[in-house]
Amino acid sequence: MIWSSLLAFAALTQAVPQGAGGGSTMLRFGCSQIVVDRIDPLVNPDAIPSPHMHQVIGGNAFNASIPSTDVAGLASCTSCNFADDFSNYWTANLYFKARNGSYKRVPQVPNRLLFNDKFTTQTQGGFVVYYVSDGKGKVTAFKPGFRMLVGDATARAKVGTGRKSQSCFRCYSGPNFGGDNAAPCQDAKLDTETLPSGQCLGGIRSNILYPTCWDGKNLDSPDHKSHVAYPTGGPHTFDGSTTGGACPSTHPVKIPQIMLEIVWDTTKFNNKADWPADGSQPFVLSTGDTTGYSQHGDYVFGWKGDALQKAMDGGPCQGAKCANLKVLTPDTASGCKVPSRYIENFDGWLDKLPGV
Numbered sequence: 001m002i003w004s005s006l007l008a009f010a011a012l013t014q015a016v017p018q019g020a021g022g023g024s025t026m027l028r029f030g031c032s033q034i035v036v037d038r039i040d041p042l043v044n045p046d047a048i049p050s051p052h053m054h055q056v057i058g059g060n061a062f063n064a065s066i067p068s069t070d071v072a073g074l075a076s077c078t079s080c081n082f083a084d085d086f087s088n089y090w091t092a093n094l095y096f097k098a099r100n101g102s103y104k105r106v107p108q109v110p111n112r113l114l115f116n117d118k119f120t121t122q123t124q125g126g127f128v129v130y131y132v133s134d135g136k137g138k139v140t141a142f143k144p145g146f147r148m149l150v151g152d153a154t155a156r157a158k159v160g161t162g163r164k165s166q167s168c169f170r171c172y173s174g175p176n177f178g179g180d181n182a183a184p185c186q187d188a189k190l191d192t193e194t195l196p197s198g199q200c201l202g203g204i205r206s207n208i209l210y211p212t213c214w215d216g217k218n219l220d221s222p223d224h225k226s227h228v229a230y231p232t233g234g235p236h237t238f239d240g241s242t243t244g245g246a247c248p249s250t251h252p253v254k255i256p257q258i259m260l261e262i263v264w265d266t267t268k269f270n271n272k273a274d275w276p277a278d279g280s281q282p283f284v285l286s287t288g289d290t291t292g293y294s295q296h297g298d299y300v301f302g303w304k305g306d307a308l309q310k311a312m313d314g315g316p317c318q319g320a321k322c323a324n325l326k327v328l329t330p331d332t333a334s335g336c337k338v339p340s341r342y343i344e345n346f347d348g349w350l351d352k353l354p355g356v
């Protein structure tokens with residue numbers, strides 16, 4: 001019951017639960033954007049440009065390729081709340097396509113206040129990262145060189161079953177994140193697998209959930225997916241089987257549950273006269289996809305030393321606070337940037353999507 005109970009508890013009290021769940025951990029912290037760029041060191045290493053734009057957070061070792069070594073030793077700063085997290089996380093961007101055919105990137109905004117964590121409400125662009133262990137059995141932190149991918153940039157339709165539990169969108173009906181307090185990707189009404197079809201007056205949220213089981217050997221695999229797996233209980237749910245479900249025998253090692261949470265501020269794009277005349281929705285991912293099925297998340301592990309393992313072992317940690325883990329100020333974290341490797345216009349009104 002970890003997601004629903006912790007989120008519900010936090011929504012009620014806005015306080016950090018003390019030792020909630022007997023050794024369970026739920027890190028939830030913001031990271032500012034370090035760059036928007038058309039490179040992808042996981043799927044298209046060394047390609048400048050790669051096929052589509054990404055927005056990237058985390059450590060400043062991000063580049064067109066990243067050596068499979070200890071990334072924490074390569075980076076000198078991070079845009080994340082936790083000073084020891086030099087990992088990189090990147091996802092597709094969202095664009096608005098006006099009726100005249102021009103595109104404009106939709107800004108990413110800081111997330112709501114939860115666990116009394118002000119850092120996450122003050123990021124510049126970027127998004128929120130979760131690391132969860134449910135306190136039921138050992139959760140093994142990633143090793144230096146570890147990386148993985150969830151989603152498929154070429155997907156334009158449902159893939160298999162249970163996609164919604166790996167990637168979903170929530171349409172915020174009004175200000176203050178639509179009064180959001182339901183756990184992600186499991187609300188039959190609020191969460192959709194596709195981009196919302198109507199106007200979202202409070203913006204659109206995207207959640208991406210990574211697998212929680214590892215083969216225990218490979219730091220990566222050719223498709224960046226085969227070395228990890230979702231639990232045998234089927235697709236994720238957020239009711240404890242997220243991290244509590246049994247791992248398949250091929251992937252027996254339980255790893256932290258990572259979730260990415262992006263909030264797009266669509267409120268500047270609600271002029272109906274600019275929406276398509278045929279009633280379709282005007283938002284398109286940087287992959288060129290209007291369905292939403294191509295949303296994806298890349299991860300390159302880069303926590304320093306055993307900092308993540310300590311957090312997963314029970315910290316105690318909740319939200320953006322963890323015993324013995326140093327945190328940055330929002331200004332310090334937002335100051336961590338990397339230069340663009342491929343220079344192009346991505347934030348003005350554009351005739352076409354970059355690379356698509």
Ligand SMILES: *[C@@H]1O[C@H](CO)[C@@H](O)[C@H](O)[C@H]1NC(C)=O
Binds near residue numbers: 061
């Ligand atoms: C990225 O890689 C290039 C080429 O190897 C190098 O010149 C540049 O300094 C790197 N940038 C960063 C931010 O590490």
Ligand SMILES: *[C@@H]1O[C@H](CO)[C@@H](O)[C@H](O)[C@H]1NC(C)=O
Binds near residue numbers: 098
């Ligand atoms: C297209 O429409 C948008 C929104 O009204 C406007 O800001 C932009 O300048 C227009 N682009 C062109 C090329 O007319």
